[in-house]
Amino acid sequence: MRFMERHWFDVGAGLGIVLIIWLAFTASSMTTLTLVLWLSLLSLFAHQVEEWRWPGWFPGMLNVVLFRSDDPWRFPLNVRSGLAVNVGVGWIGYLLAALLAQNALWLGLATVLVSLGNCIARVLTPKERKRLRAIVEYLKPAHTHFVDLVEPLPTVLPDHWEIGVSEVGVTTFAH
Numbered sequence: 001m002r003f004m005e006r007h008w009f010d011v012g013a014g015l016g017i018v019l020i021i022w023l024a025f026t027a028s029s030m031t032t033l034t035l036v037l038w039l040s041l042l043s044l045f046a047h048q049v050e051e052w053r054w055p056g057w058f059p060g061m062l063n064v065v066l067f068r069s070d071d072p073w074r075f076p077l078n079v080r081s082g083l084a085v086n087v088g089v090g091w092i093g094y095l096l097a098a099l100l101a102q103n104a105l106w107l108g109l110a111t112v113l114v115s116l117g118n119c120i121a122r123v124l125t126p127k128e129r130k131r132l133r134a135i136v137e138y139l140k141p142a143h144t145h146f147v148d149l150v151e152p153l154p155t156v157l158p159d160h161w162e163i164g165v166s167e168v169g170v171t172t173f174a175h
């Protein structure tokens with residue numbers, strides 16, 4: 001248990017490498033939705049390594065900035081709570097979403113939204129913001145594709161029209 005408390009993110013990196021190898025052999029036989037969800041799990045592993053190992057400043061930053069902790073590496077986000085949340089909820093949720101795919105679309109959507117939230121809910125330097133914009137642009141097709149898989153093209157006669165306006169731009173969609 002002590003090993004996992006201190007190295008769960010390293011184990012995740014190892015699982016990510018195994019997942020890459022497995023996907024190299026099996027991805028062509030998967031549905032697109034299933035592949036997107038497996039890749040989402042892979043992105044979770046990479047994200048956790050970035051937060052906890054390299055550069056690894058996330059626990060200290062969260063404890064100091066959000067929780068105003070006197071001992072930023074011990075309380076309240078520590079190795080045990082990080083293990084519980086990230087492995088107990090994250091790995092299991094993302095794994096179940098990938099395994100169940102079409103049979104649990106709600107779970108797949110939840111994991112995709114959590115991944116998107118991980119991109120947004122961060123204090124970033126200008127250099128990191130530039131990298132994040134590049135990553136979001138790169139990953140946008142995967143998130144968009146997930147939505148397209150769940151809700152295919154609109155019917156010939158739309159029954160309502162959606163419009164979305166944000167800093168990113170304007171989108172419209174007829175249903």
